[in-house]
Amino acid sequence: MRFQKNVTNNWKDTFNKQSKLNQLITRSNLLGADLKVTNFGGGNTSSKILLKDPITKKMENILFVKGSGGDLGSIKEDGFASLYLDKFNNLKNIYRGFNHEDEMVGYYPMCTFNNNPRAASIDTPLHAYVPFPEVDHTHPDSIIALATMSNGRDIINKVYQGRVGWLNWQRPGFDLGLKMENLIEKNKDIMGIVLGHHGLFTWGNTSKECYSNSIQLIKKAQTYLNNSIKKYSFGKPIYKKKTHPDFEEKLITTIRGLLSTENSKILHLDKSDITLEFVNSQNLKKVAAVGTSCPDHFLRTKRLPMVLPPLSVLIKNESKITKIIEENLLKYKEAYTKYYNRNKSKGSPNLRDPYPVIILIPEYGMMSFAKNKSTARVSSEFFCNAMNVMKGAEGISKYTGLTEKEAFRIEYWDLEEAKLKRMPPEKELAGKVALITGAAGGIGSATANKFLNEGCCVVLTDIDKSALEAKKKEFINKFGKDVVHSIPMDVTNEKEVKKAVSSSINAFGGIDILVANAGFSSASLFENTSSKLWDKNMDILAKGSFLISREVYQKMIDQNNGGSIIFIASKNSLNASKGASAYSVAKSSLLHLSRSIALEGSNYRIRSNVINPDAVIQGSKIWQGEWKKQRAASNKISINNVEDFYKNRSLLKVSILPEDIAEGIYFFASSKSQKSTGNIINIDGGNITSFTR
Ligand SMILES: [Zn+2]
Numbered sequence: 040m041r042f043q044k045n046v047t048n049n050w051k052d053t054f055n056k057q058s059k060l061n062q063l064i065t066r067s068n069l070l071g072a073d074l075k076v077t078n079f080g081g082g083n084t085s086s087k088i089l090l091k092d093p094i095t096k097k098m099e100n101i102l103f104v105k106g107s108g109g110d111l112g113s114i115k116e117d118g119f120a121s122l123y124l125d126k127f128n129n130l131k132n133i134y135r136g137f138n139h140e141d142e143m144v145g146y147y148p149m150c151t152f153n154n155n156p157r158a159a160s161i162d163t164p165l166h167a168y169v170p171f172p173e174v175d176h177t178h179p180d181s182i183i184a185l186a187t188m189s190n191g192r193d194i195i196n197k198v199y200q201g202r203v204g205w206l207n208w209q210r211p212g213f214d215l216g217l218k219m220e221n222l223i224e225k226n227k228d229i230m231g232i233v234l235g236h237h238g239l240f241t242w243g244n245t246s247k248e249c250y251s252n253s254i255q256l257i258k259k260a261q262t263y264l265n266n267s268i269k270k271y272s273f274g275k276p277i278y279k280k281k282t283h284p285d286f287e288e289k290l291i292t293t294i295r296g297l298l299s300t301e302n303s304k305i306l307h308l309d310k311s312d313i314t315l316e317f318v319n320s321q322n323l324k325k326v327a328a329v330g331t332s333c334p335d336h337f338l339r340t341k342r343l344p345m346v347l348p349p350l351s352v353l354i355k356n357e358s359k360i361t362k363i364i365e366e367n368l369l370k371y372k373e374a375y376t377k378y379y380n381r382n383k384s385k386g387s388p389n390l391r392d393p394y395p396v397i398i399l400i401p402e403y404g405m406m407s408f409a410k411n412k413s414t415a416r417v418s419s420e421f422f423c424n425a426m427n428v429m430k431g432a433e434g435i436s437k438y439t440g441l442t443e444k445e446a447f448r449i450e451y452w453d454l455e456e457a458k459l460k461r462m463p464p465e466k467e468l469a470g471k472v473a474l475i476t477g478a479a480g481g482i483g484s485a486t487a488n489k490f491l492n493e494g495c496c497v498v499l500t501d502i503d504k505s506a507l508e509a510k511k512k513e514f515i516n517k518f519g520k521d522v523v524h525s526i527p528m529d530v531t532n533e534k535e536v537k538k539a540v541s542s543s544i545n546a547f548g549g550i551d552i553l554v555a556n557a558g559f560s561s562a563s564l565f566e567n568t569s570s571k572l573w574d575k576n577m578d579i580l581a582k583g584s585f586l587i588s589r590e591v592y593q594k595m596i597d598q599n600n601g602g603s604i605i606f607i608a609s610k611n612s613l614n615a616s617k618g619a620s621a622y623s624v625a626k627s628s629l630l631h632l633s634r635s636i637a638l639e640g641s642n643y644r645i646r647s648n649v650i651n652p653d654a655v656i657q658g659s660k661i662w663q664g665e666w667k668k669q670r671a672a673s674n675k676i677s678i679n680n681v682e683d684f685y686k687n688r689s690l691l692k693v694s695i696l697p698e699d700i701a702e703g704i705y706f707f708a709s710s711k712s713q714k715s716t717g718n719i720i721n722i723d724g725g726n727i728t729s730f731t732r
Pocket of ligand 1 (some may be wrong): 177238701
């Protein structure tokens with residue numbers, strides 16, 4: 040095995056008992072579960088099923104075909120468009136020819152069966168006009184590798200011995216559907232079609248037959264590649280993987296900062312075998328310059344990646360690293376702008392973000408940057424698919440890309456532009472990364488929830504490992520695994536603080552927002568306050584906040600893209616309570632810590648502000664223990680009346696909830712407070728003794 044492990048046929052005979060539509064869903068999920076079969080979001084499947092028309096009660100042939108958006112791996116019934124096949128066939132009568140094929144997309148919704156809101160994709164005619172009930176379309180690395188070889192058609196003929204047809208590259212659409220129908224009619228014994236530079240179509244009379252044909256043809260391509268591929272597809276390896284964690288962090292934050300000047304971007308790192316094989320190879324630059332091939336790729340990865348000098352060269356030039364990255368980005372931007380200007384025509388959509396999505400670094404791996412984590416991850420997966428394709432093609436023949444003109448036409452296709460325009464506007468914290476300490480507690484988790492709702496990537500840290508793990512699970516269930524990262528951290532331990540920040544940078548590319556929230560409380564009359572209790576307050580509240588904010592502040596300077604630091608202090612920082620001297624003094628230190636950071640940070644557009652909560656009892660860990668008892672004693676009330684006591688003490692007579700504090704924190708984190716630093720907001724229901732003056 041030199042290319043990749045063969046795919047397996049996972050069809051079970053029990054599936055044959057399912058309804059035709061459920062068999063289609065099962066088959067789609069099986070195909071989408073293996074990235075070797077098709078890339079994320081790539082490919083589509085269909086069934087033509089006889090159903091009763093709800094109005095005429097006549098039996099009609101209905102085409103169920105994967106609609107726009109979604110992924111085969113997780114598709115359910117609502118992911119399929121449903122169309123009257125008869126009507127769709129009639130579109131042939133009004134088709135005006137190749138130059139007008141994009142207008143046909145406007146007719147697809149008019150063929151809808153049963154008021155289904157799922158939009159039919161541009162691939163619909165490729166399914167409708169294949170004269171079989173079941174059709175699969177996939178993007179297997181192995182078959183695309185054959186289909187991108189300079190002699191692709193001959194290789195396909197040789198591997199499949201005439202049992203698979205070939206069509207040269209053409210953008211999917213109405214015309215390609217007609218060409219496929221014609222090819223199948225003229226070649227009754229073919230069992231599939233390979234589309235040059237694109238992928239595979241197979242068909243069958245049942246789901247089992249169709250799926251088995253897909254797997255069989257993919258396996259055949261894999262076997263051929265595994266047996267015939269050269270030892271070094273990309274030429275000999277000339278670099279070896281190296282690591283230098285401190286420098287890597289600096290490299291990541293510098294690149295992210297430079298890429299995020301207009302819109303903040305999120306990183307995905309990949310150091311997989313195929314990536315390292317490619318970036319460390321002799322022919323990296325040569326092959327990368329040919330560009331990715333499969334049409335799905337351009338929109339996510341851009342046609343070309345950016346290749347930086349090897350890690351060791353960057354390390355040697357550490358003092359000039361910003362300049363080196365800037366120069367490379369500028370070169371990429373200029374080349375991309377020229378590519379746009381060379382290829383644009385009247386009516387082309389405007390130039391999009393001209394910076395790279397994929398960045399390759401010999402000795403290190405691949406970085407991808409996008410407006411959110413899932414897009415960055417998927418772009419990286421797409422480029423892994425592209426490298427597999429290049430490996431297969433270069434390992435046997437010569438890899439060829441699409442012409443620049445054709446690549447441009449796909450990247451700036453009106454239909455794709457329309458899709459981009461339909462996307463909802465970005466949320467307030469999209470592209471931002473926040474680290475929250477004490478994230479398993481009431482205020483910490485309410486803040487994480489608020490930030491995640493606003494599109495932020497969140498790093499949860501807490502000293503309580505099991506509570507942290509539970510919170511992480513809760514948020515992954517609610518917001519998906521891409522946007523949540525967690526790492527246990529004791530804020531008083533300098534090593535753990537460094538490790539947490541480093542892990543955040545490797546997960547998302549940097550930190551834009553710090554919420555220094557980890558807390559602790561103690562109560563003791565002054566005469567009884569031990570030096571141990573004093574130190575503990577100082578360690579967790581003052582030193583802990585100092586350590587994490589200094590570490591994040593340094594990284595924000597490297598990012599050179601501003602930042603917001605928010606300290607969660609207390610009403611006690613302005614107005615000390617009796618019996619809480621150590622706590623009050625430690626909390627009040629946060630006011631000056633924040634002001635000091637605000638003073639020096641302004642040079643770097645780093646803002647620092649304070650939230651003073653008071654009496655947030657619900658969900659709070661600090662109110663679970665002795666503190667509540669002692670506060671009750673100190674205020675001469677029963678422990679059951681604590682919440683009411685604080686409520687009635689406030690001017691507004693309200694209880695303060697973690698969610699109320701999260702709103703204030705969000706204000707300081709968001710651009711709504713971009714002109715505010717060195718400030719304090721009290722969220723206490725109104726407390727006259729804490730009025731700031
Ligand atoms: Zn396709």
